Amino acid sequence: MKKGEEPGKSARERALALRKRVKSKKPDFKRHESWRYKRVDESWRKPRGLDNKVRRKVKGWPRSVGVGYRGPRVARGLHPSGYVEVLVRAVDDVGKVDVETEAIRIAHTVGGRKRVEILARAGERGVYVLNPGRGEEAVEEELVEEEGEEIEYVEEGEEEK
Numbered sequence: 721m722k723k724g725e726e727p728g729k730s731a732r733e734r735a736l737a738l739r740k741r742v743k744s745k746k747p748d749f750k751r752h753e754s755w756r757y758k759r760v761d762e763s764w765r766k767p768r769g770l771d772n773k774v775r776r777k778v779k780g781w782p783r784s785v786g787v788g789y790r791g792p793r794v795a796r797g798l799h800p801s802g803y804v805e806v807l808v809r810a811v812d813d814v815g816k817v818d819v820e821t822e823a824i825r826i827a828h829t830v831g832g833r834k835r836v837e838i839l840a841r842a843g844e845r846g847v848y849v850l851n852p853g854r855g856e857e858a859v860e861e862e863l864v865e866e867e868g869e870e871i872e873y874v875e876e877g878e879e880e881k
Contacts, residue, residue, distance in 0.1 A: 735795035736802055746789050750782065799823060803848055810834075814841040823848040 729737075752767045752774045754760045764785060767775040774781050790796075799805050803823035808814060809830060817824055824847055826838055835853065842849050 731794055732798075732802055735792040736798065736800070739791035739795040740800075742789070742791055747783050749785050752782075799850060801848065801850070803850075805850065808838060811837045811841055814838055814845060814847060817845075817847050819846055823850050825850045826853070 749764045750762045751760060751765050752772060754762045767784070769775065774784050777784060797804065801823060804821055805825050806813075806817055806822045807827055808817075808824045809827045811834065814824060824838075824842060826835055826849065830838065839849060839852060841847075
């Protein structure tokens with residue numbers, strides 16, 4: 721064990737902590753001179769010009785993207801919670817997930833009813849859901865609206881009669 725490490729922490733947890741520390745010191749890489757011209761988007765593009773100061777790493781200019789800013793290999797592609805994300809579109813997909821290492825993200829195309837079924841299956845298996853959303857509440861509201869029951873809303877300060 722290295723100096724300063726806590727005993728009992730897994731390699732994944734240590735890698736996530738290291739990634740967080742490295743990322744906090746990493747600069748926000750912006751495209752060269754995007755701060756000067758409105759027409760130049762901020763998203764990073766590799767500078768290729770002959771006289772480009774960022775490409776030449778001139779002192780006083782922003783740092784360029786480099787391999788040294790990369791996080792630990794174990795933590796790459798992991799969600800901040802430490803799980804590998806798995807996209808789920810159907811209820812059966814929840815059964816294929818490894819509970820220990822993977823967490824599910826419900827696809828945005830999944831409707832309210834199927835979302836509730838997926839959440840129920842995930843709850844049974846103990847699978848971590850990254851975007852549970854409103855789930856059951858949304859389905860209950862839909863069912864009430866379909867049945868044609870009138871929903872009365874009472875504003876603050878008014879009493880029910």
